[in-house]
Amino acid sequence: MEKKCLACNKKFTGRVDKLYCSDYCKSDYHYQKNKGKTPTFYRRIDNQLRLNHRLLKHFNKSGKSTIRAQKLIDAGFNPRIFTHYWKTKGGNVYLFCYEYGFWKTTENGKDKYVLVEWQPNYMKLDGI
Ligand SMILES: [Zn+2]
Incomplete structure (x- = not known):
């Protein structure tokens, strides 16, 4: 045709x-x-989520590390955009971007992020 x-x-x-x-x-x-259109809300969230995921992966090569919060923010990280959370028995809430997670803590008066990896053996999400 x-x-x-x-x-x-x-x-x-x-x-x-x-x-x-x-x-x-x-x-x-x-x-x-x-071109020239403002990206949709979906697209902006999606872009930020993918950047967050990339940064968490980049700064967490060892599986668990601690980083100055500002360093991550300066690289473009936005802690308000994440996919899901995990609450530990101790009451900490880890926020995750897919398999990479973080939680905020303070060390010597400085804000830090502890970076963690999703542990499928004991972190269970209903239906996933
Ligand atoms: Zn053509």
Whole structure:
């Protein structure tokens, strides 16, 4: 079936549901369409969540480490964006971005984050 590419107007043949002549045109079309638009709330949360996850992973190579809170914040970390929490028997609440978690503590008057990893052996989430 002969069709016209939505992005470049070139004629091409393809399946009925194909709208673009190439993957390039497809992504270009979406890029042009979204350019200049304010990202949606979903997109902004999602971006921050992915950045948080990357930073927690980056600063927690040993499985458990402590870092100055400001250092993480300066790198772009936003502690209000997370996926879920885990409350320990001792009452601490760990906040997680997927498998990497953190909780805030104070050491010698300085704010720190203790970085932890999700422990699937004893951390259980209903249905997950
Ligand atoms: Zn095209």
